[in-house]
Amino acid sequence: MQGQKIMVIDDEKIVGDMAKLALEQDGFYVETFLNGEPALERLKKEKFDVVVTDLKMKGIDGMEVLRTVKRLYPETKVIMITAFANLDAAIEALRGDVHDFFPKPVKIKELKASIQRALER
Amino acid sequence: MLGRIRSLLGLAKGSGQEAPPFRTVFKNFKEVLENNNRALEIIADLGDKLGGDYLFDINYIKSAYSDLAGAVYGSIQNFDVLTINRYPQIHEVFSRIDDHIKTLIYDVTPSRGEMVLDYKDITWNMFREVGGKNAALAEMKNYLKLNIPDAFAVTTHAFDAFVAHNGLPEKIGAIRENPDPGALERLRTEIMGGEIPPDLAVALQGAVERIRETFGRDCFLAVRSSAEEEDGDFSFAGQFETVLNVPARSKAVGEAYKKVLASLFSENSVVYHKMHGYRVGDVKMAVGCLVMVDAAKSGVIYSVAPNGDRDILVINSTWGLGTSVVEGQTDADMYMVKKEVEPLVVGTKYGRKDSMVIMREEGGTVKVRPAEEMVGAGTLAEEEVKALAAQAVQIEKHFRRPQDIEWAIDKSGKVFILQSRPLRIPEVVRKDSDRQEEYAEPHGVLMENMGVVVQKGVGAGRVYVVRHPGELDRFPKGSVLVAKFDSSNFVRVMPYVSAIITDTGTPTSHMASLCREFRVPTLVNTGAATRLLQHGQEITLKAGDDGAVVYDGIVRELIEYDDRDLPKMEELFEFRKRRYVLRYISILNLVDPLIDEFTPEGCKTMHDILRFIHEKSVGELVERARYGNDMAKHHMAIKLDLPIPTGIMIVDIGGGLAAGGSAQRATFEQIASVPLKAIVKGMMHPGVWHADAVSLGVNDFISSMMRMPDITTDGRDYAGYNVAVASGEYVNLSIRFGYHFNMLDCYCSDNARNNHVYFRFVGGATDIVKRSRRVELIAAILREYGFNIVTKGDLVIGRLANISRGELEKVLDHIGRLIGYTRQLDAVLNDDSSVERFVRNFLEERYTF
Incomplete structure (x- = not known):
């Protein structure tokens, strides 16, 4: 998994910061974004192996990130993280397109395992 | 005599306020427990989720905290009813803590825009205003209680005011992208020639005056940079100016202040800015003014060896002020210390210290040559090395990352910490996590x-x-x-x-x-x-x-793995900032109910409030249940029929006895109260309840049999029964044998958090020596079962809490045995060695005398 590329999008800095620190420790290359717009700009230029995105964000939200990623790179896996209250709705709406869902707080170990599975397929 | 016993027991009825019936009291008590538990579970969850293993966001903290505040407030409301509003202050304390927490959660700046702040008023989260250096020093002073010189901070608000007052924002903006050396120099000159805005001048003067009041008119200050971003993510080490030994007079301090501000626009500083992606004007400058330490020796500690060995810290030391060490201008002494709990000096190297910096009497510093015998001599005694090492370990532990610490020891031998900032060290090779099993295998x-x-x-x-x-x-x-x-x-x-x-x-x-x-x-x-x-x-x-x-x-490899492989979330500023909220939630300051601070005002966190409420609620319950005899008169009291003559009457307040029994008598099998059943079982343990007469000394007029009600008749209609107020999970048992008065209040449920035992024993009617032996014996035995004990004369109070139901039943069984055992104890406690012997006998379950 050395150098595999992960993008993390969440409008709270702490989520990206923590994810980056934890994932870099496992040898991933990680870029973080605080909102969807620059993230999609970046994705247009470069492919990432896994995109971890928050569902509810101002402006471009997780749904739109998902649609764009799938259009650009069908094989890129998307992991959606969301506030617990939105989980059911999210699962219902996005069934099939998303590799995994996690309610926040997300156990980092579980997120890592999910990324691992995404990359194995 | 009896009056005295009664008052000692608190039997005299208290305030005029109408007390609710005990059933209501008990119901409120249970509600306090429920709310407390809910709150403690949320606190545990917050600690877990904010511990570094989870990605969390502010929504989680907001919603968890809102649940927590609800539970704590619910607990307070039940507590008010339970104590008939005896602790109104708890409301104020709750809102104060709640305000603190909300300020943190909702990111409201704690600032009211002060230009100058005393260190005692600075909390860690205010670093945006006071800069990283000031914030860390204030944290060490206020929280770690380390010896930091008295000081005040000139904030970034003051910086903004200075820049605006002197018309500099446009000039800074003009060189934002492309600062040429000439423009920078002109900017520095303008700052040096600038005017301190009037309101800042007033604030500065006030702060300097306060320092002079404490330290005298001739004291001096160190005026040091504390840039906004000088917090950790970038150290800015050595980039900015420090002016030492500045006379504590507003004019001199003002000049030094401007000098420090100007250093923000030095060429070096700007290069460093650029290297880290900052542009000119992105960083604001706060300043710290610390009372000068007239250092006999001083230096720097790296809490981790520069080669990355985390078990070793390195102390550099020289004579006089530490500037020469910091700037690497002198051949300082070096002490390598292994970070054991008792620090161990593992290496010493004495440098040739042929110059030292000292304070000049009129201000400023001067470099002089030390006395010849000092040049090659060691600067630090072993005790000093250890004291410095211990503080360094404490600081590193607190900030949870390696630290670069400046220190000084003054002429009286007092250690001062002058600065602590994160130390960047090379990553060492990590142990392979998959091989953990292998490392542990030989063990x-x-x-x-x-x-x-x-x-x-x-x-x-x-x-x-x-x-x-x-x-x-x-x-x-x-x-x-x-x-x-x-x-x-x-x-x-x-x-x-x-x-x-x-x-x-x-x-x-x-x-x-x-x-x-x-x-x-x-x-x-x-x-x-x-x-x-x-x-x-x-x-x-x-x-x-x-x-x-x-x-x-x-298994050393496991320790190293643990130390190095966990992601260092603490290094993330956002993480530390969010976790800071726990300081007002989960830290427990009210540890010991016997300390003076165990008051509503002593509560500093939500956890403290819960602790206070729980402790005082148990006290309230104990207090009310003491009137068991009154209840026995007003309620249906049922006699407990046992093979031993305990004379216990049960007042069932719900679930204490199995349904369907007789209205007058109950057997052991019918006891449904978990704690009562365990106690009675212990009393009935073979050999515990002696029927044999014990020979009495002339000073004793107590018999091994119960004596009642004759000795208790003091004009009031004391019923003379031993009374158990019981529910399914609770009992308050008052037992009187002769002059011994024993009270046991116990909650025993499936939730260990709820459970408590309060044990109280008062005796009398025997000579004082035997009495104290009896106190000693009971205390020694209860300690073995984990009780916290207080003794006062002939009174023993024991408390035990947070214990699982199974364990508690075992403890209560033994307490039942102890009650039987102590009935006739005085008569046989003939010498001091007998105490130890009877304790041992009891613990080894030999109950015969």
């Missing part, structure tokens, strides 16, 4: 799949078995604490303990929250730690997500 497994992990991590050391709180005083630093019960008293050794393993306990106990706060690897509820682990044995505890293992011996 025998002492415990596996036992207990509940409270705090993950690896801890190793010698086992020190703590049987009662007094033994904590002798706790060897760095040991593994092993105990039967968990106890918040352990906070006394938290900073030095390598790991904690207990037989009983829960992850939501007070101790558990302390362990999480101090990050002490902790395993509770193992059932057998005190049996399986030997006092003095070397062990390693590895506590992780999938349970815990205790290895025989010290």
Whole structure:
């Protein structure tokens, strides 16, 4: 998994910061974004192996990130993280397109395992 | 005499306020427990989720805190009813703490825009205003209680005001992208020639005046940079100006202040800015003004060896002020210290210190040559090295990352910390995490799949078995604490303990929250730690997500792995900022109910409030249930029929007795109250309840049989019964045998957090020597069962809480035996050695005299 590329999008800095620190420790290359717009700009230029995105964000939200990623790179896996209250709705709406869902707080170990599975397929 | 006993027991009825019936009291008590539990579970969850293993966002903190505040407030409301509003201050305390927390959660700046702030008013989260250096120093002063010089901060608001007042924003903006040396120099000149805005001048003068009032008119200050971003993510080490030995007069301080501000626009500083992606004007400058320490010696500590060895710290030291060490201009002494709990000096190198910097009497500093005999001599005594090392370890532990610390020792030998900032060190080669099993393999497994992990991590050391709180005083630093019960008293050794393993306990106990706060690897509820682990044995505890293992011996590789492989979330500013909220939620300050601060005003966190309420609610319950005899008159009291003549009457307040029995008498089998049943079972234990007469000394007029009601008749219509007020999970038992008065208040449910025992014993009617022996004996036995004991004359009070139902039933069984055992004890306690003998007999279950 050395150098595999992960993008993390969440409008709270702490989520990206923590994810980056934890994932870099496992040898991933990680870029973080605080909102969807620059993230999609970046994705247009470069492919990432896994995109971890928050569902509810101002402006471009997780749904739109998902649609764009799938259009650009069908094989890129998307992991959606969301506030617990939105989980059911999210699962219902996005069934099939998303590799995994996690309610926040997300156990980092579980997120890592999910990324691992995404990359194995 | 009886009046005295009564008042000692608190039997005289209290205030004029109408007390609610006991059933209502009990119902409120239970509601307090329920709310407290809910609150403690949320606190435990917050500690867990904010511990570094989870990605969390502010929404989680907001919603968890809102639940928590609701539960704590609910608890306060029940508490008000229970205590008939005896503690109105608790409301104020709650809103104050609630305000603090909301300020943090909702990111409201705590600032009111002050230009100057005394260190005592600075909290860590104010670093945007006071800069990283000031914030860290204030934190060490206010929170770690380290010796920091008296000081004040000139804030970034003052910086903004200065820049605006002197018309500089446009000039700074003009060179934002492309600062050429000439423009920078012109900017610096303008700052040096600038005017201090009037309101800043007033604030500065006030602060300087306060310093002069304390330290005299001739004192001097160090005026140092504390840039906004100088916090940790970038150290800016040595980029900005420091002006030493500035006379404490507003004009001189103002000049020094401008000099420090100007250094923000030095060429070096701007290069450094650019290197880290900042542009000119992005960083604001706060300043710290500290009272000068007239240092006999001073220097720098790296809390980690520069080669990355985290077990070693390095102290550099020279004569006089430390500037020459900081700037690397002198050949300083070097002490290498191994970071054991008792720091061990492992290497010493004396430099040739042929110059030293000292304070000039008229201000400023001067470089002089030390006396010839000082040039090659060591600057620090071993004790000083150890004292510095201990503080460095404490600071590193607190900030949870390697530190670069400036220190000084003044002419009276007092140690001062002058600065601490994160130290960047090279990453060392990591142990392979997959090979953990392999490292541990040669070591025998002492415990596996036992207990509940409270705090993950690896801890190793010698086992020190703590049987009662007094033994904590002798706790060897760095040991593994092993105990039967968990106890918040352990906070006394938290900073030095390598790991904690207990037989009983829960992850939501007070101790558990302390362990999480101090990050002490902790395993509770193992059932057998005190049996399986030997006092003095070397062990390693590895506590992780999938349970815990205790290895025989010290597995060094596991410790190193643990130390280095966990992501260092603490290095993230956002993480530290969010976690800071726990300081007002989960830290427990009210550890000991017997300290003076155990008051509503002493509560500094939500956890403190819960602790206070629980302790006082138990007290309230005990107080009310004492009127059991009154209840026996007003309620249906049912006689307990036992093979032994206890004379116990039961007042059933709900579920204390099995349904369907007789209205007058109940048998042992019909007792449904869990705690009462356990106590009575103990009383009936073979051999405990002596019928044999014991020969009495002439000073004793107590018999081994119950005497009543003759000696208790003092004109009031005392019913003379032994009364148990009982529900399914609760009992308050008042027992009087002769002059002994024994009271036991106990809650025993499936939730260990709720459970408590309050034991009270008063005796009399025997000579004073025997009385004190009896107190000694009861106290010694209760301590063995984990009670916290207070004795006063002939009174013994024992408290025990947070204990699982199974354990508690066992304890109560033994207390039942103790009640029987002590009935006739005085008569046989003939000499001091007999106390020890009878304690031993009791603990070994030999009850015959």
